[in-house]
Amino acid sequence: MVYLLYNFLLLISALFLVPYYLLRGLRYGKSRRGIRERLGCYSPQQLSALRAKKNVWIHAVSVGETRAAMPLIKQMRLRYPDLQIVVSNVTETGHAIALEDKDIDLCLFFPFDFSWAVRKALHMVRPELIIIVETEIWPNFTREAHLMKVPLILVNGRISDRSFPRYRFARFLLRPILDRFTAFCMQSQTDAERIMTLGAPDGRVENTGNLKFDHDLTEITPEQVQQRKKHYILPDKTAIFVAGSTHEGEEKFLLEAYKKISSQIERDLILVLIPRHPERKREVQLLLKEFGVKYRLRSSLSEGDDLLVPGEVLLVDTLGEVLKLYSVADLIFVGGSLVSVGGHNLLEAALMSKPVLFGPHIHNFKEISAKLIRSGAGVKVANPQELVRQSVIMLNDPVRCCAMGEAGRSLIAENAGTTERTMRHISKALL
The missing domain is CATH 3.40.50.2000 (Glycogen Phosphorylase B;)
Structure with a gap:
């Protein structure tokens, strides 16, 4: 019943979301491609690349999340050279930053959270693992990933002062979604305690710290x-x-x-x-x-x-x-x-x-x-x-x-x- 209501609300919001992203995309000259990928449709070249190797899917919504993920991406490239790193974004600016990182094999736009769109995207990408940066928790995406038995990990997780009261109000809806995650790597002890309050199982939560501290300290002469x-x-x-x-x-x-x-x-x-x-x-x-x-x-x-x-x-x-x-x-x-x-x-x-x-x-x-x-x-x-x-x-x-x-x-x-x-x-x- 909850998912039926959620999908109905998504359908209504699509009347506004699609024109919004179309207008945003026009400013960058990438509107058709962005909308197509957000509907789970990829080009033959992208599909060929996705099938070349086993994939790890990292989702970073925008610029800040993409930059935060870079130390992790670099380390994954060193430890798992045979895995292909696929990064998805929501914003065009985040996508542009991801395209510049040589450790990323393929950059995509994240699908709208319609059941059929995320199901299609997941079957195309076929990830071994999904890593969500910070707090991008989409009900249909997590549900479909769980049905496909793909592990989900939240990294650099945070629950802001502003969003925590709203999440807490809806924690009865969040609890089954959070239960589908394999691990929660949170930025601070406060974030760890908050995600457990919202329903994350205690044994899967760790205060790992903030990835933003792990960028290389290159000396500029x-x-x-x-x-x-x-x-x-x-x-x-x-x-x-x-x-x-x-x-x-x-x-x-x-x-x-x-x-x-x-x-x-x-x-x-x-x-x-x-x-x-x-x-x-x-x-x-x-x-x-x-x-x-x-x-x-x-x-x-x-x-x-x-x-x-x-x-x-x-x-x-x-x-x-x-x-x-x-x-x-x-x-x-x-x-x-x-x-x-x-x-x-x-x-x-x-x-x-x-x-x-x-x-x-x-x-x-x-x-x-x-x-x-x-x-x-x-x-x-x-x-x-x-x-x-x-x-x-x-x-x-x-x-x-x-x-x-x-x-x-x-x-x-x-x-x-x-x-x-x-x-x-x-x-x-x-x-």
Whole structure:
């Protein structure tokens, strides 16, 4: 009865979902392919690839989940070279990030959770194991995987403060779904306790830690930083303030802050603005014009262009360059935190040995933000005015910024090991 009701509601929602994804896909020029794969239909080339080897299916909904899964994917490639790694995404941006990872054999869009669509997709992929990153639990998908006797593992699992009350209200529906998972590898003890409260069997739950701590700590030399600045037409001696993963409403705050910060620091300053969703480019361009700020698009840069000058903005309308741009920054602000989105990956700044600022809306990274603050690697600001004040203090104190960056790298090194703990559950499921 529950599944009948769920499928009926899905059918009604399809009247809105399909046009929505069609419009989103049009912005990327991939609409037909995205919709086709979300209905469980694959090309002859994809089907041929799927049948070439035994497959492990990893589902990572968007950019953050895809990047979080990369250390795990790398380790799986080393330990199981004969297995084919298939990664699915929901968003086009997540899909674009997955396509760049050489350890991934095939990238697909995740099917809509219609019984017939997921059944078709599962029979095409025929996975030995399904790994779900964070909290993408779809009733029909888990049910069909269970019927096919495919083990399901949740990795880097989390239950946010915002979603926990809603899940708890529906735990009588969640319990039979969670019972179909072989293991739950959760980000923290709080997440582990919450998933057990919702019905996950105690013996299958472990606090394995956060995969985001397990990215390689690659040393970026001053020469590499200089080369990257040249690549992005950024002057070598000017301070660079990078605002990453920004959302609607934040760019206005940041442009206002940019002008105030520039007038209060001892060095020249350039702002690099990286909207979370590149399709918002035109919207941000209009805002820049409204503020009377000169800007250049990342996609329009070419070798031989004049360097950006203080007061200009580099508007990044491409994907996959966040870490490179973070590596040339003197100070980083992570978006989705001045507006009520919940924040984005704060550890990417620490990975590049950079100090990081973030706003009050950081519930998606509650534990990580607390660790960054305690270690002295990050600062939480309450509002745009506090953002200006802290930015001025930090940009006028390069020694402090350097110390904060080193504290961030140390924090990552101290919390590594999640991949190894997670791999124990994966290896057991693949026996």
